[in-house]
Amino acid sequence: MLIALILVIVGIALMFIGVWNYFMRKKNQVYNVSASLDAILKKRYDLIPNLVQVVKGYAAYEQTVLESILSIRNEGERARTIPEKGLADVKAVKGINQLFAVAERYPDLKADKEFRFLQASLNEVEEQISAARRAYNASVQEINTAVAVFPLNLFAKLYKVTAFPFFALSDSERKVPLF
Amino acid sequence: MKTTEEFERFFYNHLLTDLAELEKERNRLRFWIIVILLLGVLLAVVLLGLFGRSGQMMASLFFLVLFMIGIGFFYIWNLLSKGISKNFVYRFKRVVIDGIVRFIEPSLTYNPKSYITWLDFQRSDLFRDRVDRYAGEDLVYGRFGETEIRFSEIKAEKKVSSSNKKGEERWQTIFKGTFLIADFHKEFFGRTVIFPDFAENVFGALGQLFQGMRLNRGELIKLENPEFEKYFVVYGSDQIESRYILSPSFMERLLTYRGKVGSPVFFSFANSCIFVAIPTKRNLFEPDLLKNLTDFTHIKTYFDDLSLLIGVVEDLNLNTRIWSKQS
Numbered sequence: 485m486l487i488a489l490i491l492v493i494v495g496i497a498l499m500f501i502g503v504w505n506y507f508m509r510k511k512n513q514v515y516n517v518s519a520s521l522d523a524i525l526k527k528r529y530d531l532i533p534n535l536v537q538v539v540k541g542y543a544a545y546e547q548t549v550l551e552s553i554l555s556i557r558n559e560g561e562r563a564r565t566i567p568e569k570g571l572a573d574v575k576a577v578k579g580i581n582q583l584f585a586v587a588e589r590y591p592d593l594k595a596d597k598e599f600r601f602l603q604a605s606l607n608e609v610e611e612q613i614s615a616a617r618r619a620y621n622a623s624v625q626e627i628n629t630a631v632a633v634f635p636l637n638l639f640a641k642l643y644k645v646t647a648f649p650f651f652a653l654s655d656s657e658r659k660v661p662l663f
Numbered sequence: 664m665k666t667t668e669e670f671e672r673f674f675y676n677h678l679l680t681d682l683a684e685l686e687k688e689r690n691r692l693r694f695w696i697i698v699i700l701l702l703g704v705l706l707a708v709v710l711l712g713l714f715g716r717s718g719q720m721m722a723s724l725f726f727l728v729l730f731m732i733g734i735g736f737f738y739i740w741n742l743l744s745k746g747i748s749k750n751f752v753y754r755f756k757r758v759v760i761d762g763i764v765r766f767i768e769p770s771l772t773y774n775p776k777s778y779i780t781w782l783d784f785q786r787s788d789l790f791r792d793r794v795d796r797y798a799g800e801d802l803v804y805g806r807f808g809e810t811e812i813r814f815s816e817i818k819a820e821k822k823v824s825s826s827n828k829k830g831e832e833r834w835q836t837i838f839k840g841t842f843l844i845a846d847f848h849k850e851f852f853g854r855t856v857i858f859p860d861f862a863e864n865v866f867g868a869l870g871q872l873f874q875g876m877r878l879n880r881g882e883l884i885k886l887e888n889p890e891f892e893k894y895f896v897v898y899g900s901d902q903i904e905s906r907y908i909l910s911p912s913f914m915e916r917l918l919t920y921r922g923k924v925g926s927p928v929f930f931s932f933a934n935s936c937i938f939v940a941i942p943t944k945r946n947l948f949e950p951d952l953l954k955n956l957t958d959f960t961h962i963k964t965y966f967d968d969l970s971l972l973i974g975v976v977e978d979l980n981l982n983t984r985i986w987s988k989q990s
Contacts, residue, residue: 517903524903612907615905
């Protein structure tokens, strides 16, 4: 009888530890992917001033667009929370598209070697951001499901684990990307 | 890619003359094979006549002798048919396979005796079993547009038990089929492998649990496309990089390609290359001695198989490279 009681207590303790570890693993996964996403977003924000500089050399009259993209970039760098970062990301994608639309009007700019290199780099970074966003949202989906379903939701309350916010999708990402 | 109509024109304008010559040779070969078979049947009938009169006592001896002659005959037939058809097979491959490869893409080269190296096979990381015997044939290689591509038939086996009392060895096939390597249009540093999803298809949610337990393969990557998840299971060394490779549209392309192949397909991504392994029991590029070589529908099967393999470049959009691998 005593052995059975001990076994039940050990079993319950193991269950509590197991669920705790599960939540910690999932939370850490979200933090890891979030850190990677930040690193890639930083790459984008580092590229934007260089791109603006090159565009300025050919299209100095497009001050409004250039200033707007720089302000979006600064907003992106200042963003701390996921909803802020998501909002800044949507704006950044729009701003970059506007900048490339400006470039379309200047054939010399389009032919510029440095501009083409920066454009290709930015395309590459956008593709990486898209992958990181998807990875982040997949990790969030996993932990949020665990927080919502019975009986894990009871443990989540006990351990004070709450749902994580999703990273907003940009308009371009709602459509199927080119690659 | 070339269409069936274009191939039909190529068949009648360029291949048919050479095929008519080959067809004569095939008929000669078929004649000799029938002669050998008839001789075997005749020998069996003669033996039946001889032993049939010797009564019940000899019946068991008769079957033993017949069995041994049968085995001996099979070996002789095998050797003879291989020997006499060797030259025919070589000519067939030069005319038909080489001709079709060059028709589809003139910059590709075909070598019937070469194959994907063992090192490349290993690099794919798709099959981790120890390989004790490795062979192949029918290598096609070259550049299709911007993309370097090579593929061949491969058979990789491992010895499952040492020699038994009879001196026989048992071999287990690790992979038999077509193995393809192509330059991928994105630069990456990690490893992503895609297996046909047997576990989830058969066991459902329980299968997902098994997938998660294959830890030595890296992280299980759960993707957003339910159709893709139904057919494939993905493991990767880096969640983000795997998703960088497997963009939503690329997943659709892989699904479509799997549909075209019509059987399970393995994919892997390493060293900025894509590896595609298509298991098949069929020997894709060998002539069929029982079928008429001047028949368009028969030769079209070779065109279809080669188009499917070379077409991987277009099907997966590997030639479009505006990213880091821009040349």
